[in-house]
Amino acid sequence: MSxxxxxxHVDRVGIQERVDALAKRSIKGEAKxxxxxxxxxxxxxxxxxxxxxxxxxxxxxxxAVTPSPAxxxxxxxxxxxxxxxxxxxxxxxxAGSGVHVASVATGFPAGQTPLATRLEEVxxxxxxxxxxxxxxxxxxxxxxxxxxxxxxxxxxxxxxCGDAHLKVILETVExxxxxxxxxxxxxxxxxxxxxxxxxxxxxxEGATPGVILVMLEAIRDYAQRTGRIVGMKPAGxxxxxxxxxxxxxxxxxxxxxxxxxxxxxxxxxxxVLNDLLAQYIKTETGRYGxxxxxxxx
Amino acid sequence: MSETTTAPQGTTTNGREPAAVAxxxxxxxxxxxxxxxxxxxxxxxxxxxxxxxxxxxxxxxxAYAPTINPATEEPLAEVAQAGADDVARAVAAAxxxxxxxxxxxxxxxxxxxxxxxxxxxxxxxxxxxxxxLDGGKPIKESRDVDIPLAAxxxxxxxxxxxxxxxxxxxxxxxxxxxxxxxxxxxxxxxxMAAWKLAPALATGNTAVLKPADTTPLTALLLAExxxxxxxxxxxxxxxxxxxxxxxxxxxxEGIDKVAFTGSTAVGRDxxxxxxxxxxxLTLELGGKxxxxxxxxxxxxxxxxxxxxxxxxxxxxxxxxxxxxLVQESVAEQMIERLWTRMQALRIGDPLDKNTDVGAINSxxxxxxxxxxxxxxxxxxxxxxxxxxxxxxRGYWFAPALFTEASPAHRISREEIFGPVLAxxxxxxxxxxxxKANNSPYGLAxxxxxxxxxxxxxxxxxxxxxxxxxxxxxxxxxxxxFGGFKESGFGREGGAAxxxxxxRQGA
Numbered sequence: 001m002s003x004x005x006x007x008x009h010v011d012r013v014g015i016q017e018r019v020d021a022l023a024k025r026s027i028k029g030e031a032k033x034x035x036x037x038x039x040x041x042x043x044x045x046x047x048x049x050x051x052x053x054x055x056x057x058x059x060x061x062x063x064a065v066t067p068s069p070a071x072x073x074x075x076x077x078x079x080x081x082x083x084x085x086x087x088x089x090x091x092x093x094x095a096g097s098g099v100h101v102a103s104v105a106t107g108f109p110a111g112q113t114p115l116a117t118r119l120e121e122v123x124x125x126x127x128x129x130x131x132x133x134x135x136x137x138x139x140x141x142x143x144x145x146x147x148x149x150x151x152x153x154x155x156x157x158x159x160x161c162g163d164a165h166l167k168v169i170l171e172t173v174e175x176x177x178x179x180x181x182x183x184x185x186x187x188x189x190x191x192x193x194x195x196x197x198x199x200x201x202x203x204x205e206g207a208t209p210g211v212i213l214v215m216l217e218a219i220r221d222y223a224q225r226t227g228r229i230v231g232m233k234p235a236g237x238x239x240x241x242x243x244x245x246x247x248x249x250x251x252x253x254x255x256x257x258x259x260x261x262x263x264x265x266x267x268x269x270x271x272v273l274n275d276l277l278a279q280y281i282k283t284e285t286g287r288y289g290x291x292x293x294x295x296x297x
Numbered sequence: 298m299s300e301t302t303t304a305p306q307g308t309t310t311n312g313r314e315p316a317a318v319a320x321x322x323x324x325x326x327x328x329x330x331x332x333x334x335x336x337x338x339x340x341x342x343x344x345x346x347x348x349x350x351x352x353x354x355x356x357x358x359x360a361y362a363p364t365i366n367p368a369t370e371e372p373l374a375e376v377a378q379a380g381a382d383d384v385a386r387a388v389a390a391a392x393x394x395x396x397x398x399x400x401x402x403x404x405x406x407x408x409x410x411x412x413x414x415x416x417x418x419x420x421x422x423x424x425x426x427x428x429x430l431d432g433g434k435p436i437k438e439s440r441d442v443d444i445p446l447a448a449x450x451x452x453x454x455x456x457x458x459x460x461x462x463x464x465x466x467x468x469x470x471x472x473x474x475x476x477x478x479x480x481x482x483x484x485x486x487x488x489m490a491a492w493k494l495a496p497a498l499a500t501g502n503t504a505v506l507k508p509a510d511t512t513p514l515t516a517l518l519l520a521e522x523x524x525x526x527x528x529x530x531x532x533x534x535x536x537x538x539x540x541x542x543x544x545x546x547x548x549x550e551g552i553d554k555v556a557f558t559g560s561t562a563v564g565r566d567x568x569x570x571x572x573x574x575x576x577x578l579t580l581e582l583g584g585k586x587x588x589x590x591x592x593x594x595x596x597x598x599x600x601x602x603x604x605x606x607x608x609x610x611x612x613x614x615x616x617x618x619x620x621x622l623v624q625e626s627v628a629e630q631m632i633e634r635l636w637t638r639m640q641a642l643r644i645g646d647p648l649d650k651n652t653d654v655g656a657i658n659s660x661x662x663x664x665x666x667x668x669x670x671x672x673x674x675x676x677x678x679x680x681x682x683x684x685x686x687x688x689x690r691g692y693w694f695a696p697a698l699f700t701e702a703s704p705a706h707r708i709s710r711e712e713i714f715g716p717v718l719a720x721x722x723x724x725x726x727x728x729x730x731x732k733a734n735n736s737p738y739g740l741a742x743x744x745x746x747x748x749x750x751x752x753x754x755x756x757x758x759x760x761x762x763x764x765x766x767x768x769x770x771x772x773x774x775x776x777x778f779g780g781f782k783e784s785g786f787g788r789e790g791g792a793a794x795x796x797x798x799x800r801q802g803a
């Protein structure tokens with residue numbers, strides 16, 4: 001029998017009011033231009049399909065390294081994020097570019113496989129060259145109240161990562177409430193997460209502004225309590241430039257400018273990249289490009 | 298915090314020697330670019346007269362005074378200053394118009410009021426900009442709070458106009474007071490005009506309204522709207538002017554009811570002047586409202602509520618949560634959270650859409666805030682004030698809080714009416730209630746706890762006209778608003794807001 005869980009208090013109405021207020025920030029001119037480039041540099045450009053092939057991954061990786069050949073000031077994305085079987089292809093494709101390779105190990109997205117196979121999956125992905133691992137927490141353990149097992153698994157997976165960075169996916173929509181999201185955030189950070197991440201992108205709902213804000217507040221409190229700085233990765237649902245800039249606003253006003261770096265903030269997405277590029281080109285030329293001006297991978 | 302901690306670097310490469318590494322990003326400050334609301338389409342007249350009997354007219358004494366933008370000290374327009382003769386003329390116009398207005402079926406009165414509400418919505422952007430120019434409040438507040446709520450009040454009371462018999466006690470016969478004199482403050486100029494006029498008109502009264510001398514412009518734009526709505530002449534008269542015009546109005550012959558929102562000192566003077574007369578009176582006065590944070594509150598949302606409670610409209614809010622009572626077990630971390638949050642407040646150009654805290658309304662108010670803050674320091678409370686660049690011109694006061702504000706300190710007892718919070722601690726429920734009630738005022742209170750039963754238990758024992766639970770400074774036309782003790786009497790808003798405008802038991 002696990003000890004009784006004490007949940008922190010998060011007020012849903014208050015969270016919604018705060019994110020509504022921050023959604024009204026006006027991002028114009030130079031702030032928009034800078035923000036779009038910043039968001040691109042934070043992207044974990046992702047493909048997680050059963051139909052992924054090395055060819056598809058190579059194309060995605062090329063886009064991550066050079067999102068816009070015509071605009072060399074557009075930075076590379078932070079990483080490509082792929083299934084473990086695609087890690088090798090991804091590593092070859094980004095070699096030398098500084099773009100990282102992240103892999104969703106641990107029985108993604110459900111996590112309903114034995115711990116031993118999840119650990120082995122992590123080791124294999126790291127051995128193949130992944131330098132970032134995106135794991136899912138065991139929602140079965142969390143929802144049955146077994147915090148100790150959730151934490152223990154994260155610790156073991158962190159060990160299996162070696163030098164690779166560990167992002168811990170909470171799959172927030174399955175946790176039920178903001179109180180639980182905040183509690184699980186603390187659990188993951190205490191167990192050694194380098195990043196906490198909202199969602200797999202495979203569930204009904206992903207990174208809503210409210211969920212992001214709750215997790216950012218947890219990161220801030222954790223840093224105050226322990227001095228350790230943990231990163232944030234919203235994923236799933238950030239599909240427009242406006243949403244991506246909204247993430248930057250939430251982070252800036254909750255954690256401060258120090259978190260506005262790809263070392264501490266990632267955005268897990270794929271389709272948003274072309275929208276960010278379209279908006280960027282609009283700020284540079286005053287015109288929106290045609291759909292066929294943007295490469296599709 | 299964030300400046301002093303080193304970030305772990307996500308710089309491990311993927312097992313291969315990089316041929317070319319991305320340039321390391323220099324530490325970045327991502328600043329919002331200025332986003333000023335355009336004022337291009339706002340056309341203020343150079344001069345505004347008095348609005349009497351449906352027309353803009355010259356003041357009898359010929360006096361005009363400039364109204365200025367407190368963020369720049371630039372004049373915006375010349376505004377007529379009403380004198381005693383003008384008051385008499387306006388009251389006479391209202392008196393003449395009253396019988397016909399009261400005789401209209403409620404449904405017809407309601408149509409006029411609906412029309413006013415819709416015209417406010419149509420001109421919302423212009424009204425918001427003028428409110429911000431004239432008063433110094435952030436455009437996001439005038440745009441999202443003041444103007445929509447003003448329209449909502451007219452909509453709400455328009456709906457009551459033909460249903461008064463259901464809202465009021467008695468046999469279904471509703472007798473209006475007659476001519477009402479209304480004096481409003483400078484903190485929510487158009488909204489306060491709406492609070493006063495909408496219930497008065499719905500119940501068949503005619504009105505003479507005096508806006509505050511530092512913020513007359515939106516009331517005068519409202520006069521234009523009344524013309525456009527073809528409200529019968531004399532039903533509403535608007536007399537800009539200083540305190541002497543207000544004093545003349547509340548003492549004018551032929552007034553049947555006075556409604557005043559403003560300071561407790563002026564409220565006392567009005568009550569004295571009306572003593573022994575058959576004149577209805579409602580007073581909505583000052584406050585020193587307590588925001589009570591229990592240890593089991595959602596602390597981060599409580600911080601937002603405290604910020605909303607005291608820094609909304611630069612603290613120029615009669616129900617501002619200006620006393621923070623925080624349970625001692627969480628006091629230290631609450632103050633640190635609050636202080637951290639205060640660093641993120643954006644202070645400056647009120648017209649910028651990203652501004653959180655605008656300009657102080659007037660030089661006189663700035664001096665008053667400075668005087669009380671000085672008293673707090675002298676009495677030994679710990680002052681913390683946000684350090685930020687403030688514009689060179691205009692009236693500015695950076696948000697501040699006092700820690701260890703003892704209940705005896707002036708800053709804990711007197712209304713500062715500025716962005717200054719007095720923080721004190723409590724140990725038990727009983728002490729929280731006692732401290733919250735230990736004030737000459739009793740306008741509002743906030744309770745922050747995750748436990749519903751505790752919130753209701755505490756709320757029932759607070760002497761405050763409004764108690765917010767896990768939120769603060771939320772207003773709605775359907776909710777009654779008003780004070781206990783020296784915060785005044787009478788209610789505005791909701792069905793209760795109709796009562797002061799009718800003769801009870803007539």
